[in-house]
Amino acid sequence: MRDVEQIPDEKSPYECFECGRIIIAVDNPTSCPDCGGDMRNRQTPLE
Numbered sequence: 001m002r003d004v005e006q007i008p009d010e011k012s013p014y015e016c017f018e019c020g021r022i023i024i025a026v027d028n029p030t031s032c033p034d035c036g037g038d039m040r041n042r043q044t045p046l047e
Helices: none
Strands: 012-016 022-025 039-041
Touching: none
Parallel strands: none
Antiparallel strands: 012 022, 012 039
16 A cells, blocks of 8 residues: 655545545535535545
8 A cells, every 4th residue: 555645735536435426625525515425535545
């Protein structure tokens, strides 16, 4: 696994765990605008 360098104020893709919607944002959205599910930064590896 490789480390991902995070750059502040850079837009990142976030994906909803529930419905799979992907949005681009600077800050981590707290919940999906469609279904309210948890979001994850797609640039951060899942373990």
